[in-house]
Amino acid sequence: MLSEIVTFIVNTVSDWGYFGIFAMMFLESSFFPFPSEVAMIPAGYLAAEGKMNLFAAIFIGTAGSLTGALFNYYLAVHFGRNFLVKYGKYFFITEESIDKVEKFFKVHGHISTFSGRLIPAVRQYISFPAGLARMNLKEFAFYTTLGAGIWTTILALIGYFVGKNEALIHQYTKEITIAIILLLSVGIGYYIYRHKKRS
Numbered sequence: 752m753l754s755e756i757v758t759f760i761v762n763t764v765s766d767w768g769y770f771g772i773f774a775m776m777f778l779e780s781s782f783f784p785f786p787s788e789v790a791m792i793p794a795g796y797l798a799a800e801g802k803m804n805l806f807a808a809i810f811i812g813t814a815g816s817l818t819g820a821l822f823n824y825y826l827a828v829h830f831g832r833n834f835l836v837k838y839g840k841y842f843f844i845t846e847e848s849i850d851k852v853e854k855f856f857k858v859h860g861h862i863s864t865f866s867g868r869l870i871p872a873v874r875q876y877i878s879f880p881a882g883l884a885r886m887n888l889k890e891f892a893f894y895t896t897l898g899a900g901i902w903t904t905i906l907a908l909i910g911y912f913v914g915k916n917e918a919l920i921h922q923y924t925k926e927i928t929i930a931i932i933l934l935l936s937v938g939i940g941y942y943i944y945r946h947k948k949r950s
Contacts, residue, residue, distance in 0.1 A: 764793040765802060772808055773815040780819025780875065780899065782826075782844055787816075791903050795910025809900070809907050816868070816899035817892065820878040824891060827882025835879060848876055856880035864891055868898025 764771055775790035791812050798805035827835065836846045852873060856863045857880070864886070867877030881891050 764790060765797055769803075769807060769811045772811045773818075776812045776815030776903070777819040777822070780816040780878075781822045782839070782875070787812075787902065788906055791906035792910035795907035795912075797910075798907070799911045805907060805911060809904050812903035812907065813896060813900045816903065817896050820864075820868075820895045820899070821892070823876070823878035824882040824886075824888075827879045828885065832883055844876070848872075849879060852876045853880045853883070856884065861886055861890055862894065865894035865898040868895060869902055874898070874902070 764775075767774070772790050772794055775785060776787060778785040779787040779790070791808070794803055794808040794812065795805065797803040798808055832849070835844060835849055839845070839849070852867070855867060855873060856877065859866060861881075864877055864881050867873045878891075878895070
């Protein structure tokens with residue numbers, strides 16, 4: 752059953768092509784809870800099969816993530832927190848999730864738009880506090896692109912080297928996520944230390 756589902760997903764990504772990757776990653780990065788693994792791992796597998804270009808898939812996936820993040824950013828800028836809380840519930844956005852990412856953004860500052868892109872359950876919503884804080888758009892785009900680019904590259908490479916082995920994909924995705932969180936903890940701690948030292 753699981754093998755059939757994976758085959759269906761791979762075929763769907765193949766049929767939709769690069770536009771499908773862009774659309775899926777846009778949704779994943781905006782308010783819709785769509786897993787990026789569904790788009791990028793099959794894209795990597797298709798690249799290994801010679802049916803897609805790996806670098807093009809990563810570029811398109813990153814562009815989709817950035818566009819979705821900008822969508823959230825401008826929602827927050829133009830409509831504010833009350834709008835997000837009032838209508839977000841219809842798109843699986845809870846006040847608790849907004850509070851969570853606001854706290855994350857407040858603690859870690861602008862770099863959280865980079866680190867947040869690599870943390871599950873945070874990357875979809877980290878653009879909201881950035882927009883509410885009126886973060887500089889160029890900085891926001893830069894950090895978002897950097898974080899999204901790393902994440903899409905990791906997923907695409909998993910698909911490229913592991914293929915349709917569901918057990919290995921699950922194992923490596925989990926281990927890589929844990930490793931990323933540990934590395935980010937060290938990096939953010941060092942960033943905060945340097946920032947306080949300069950202050």
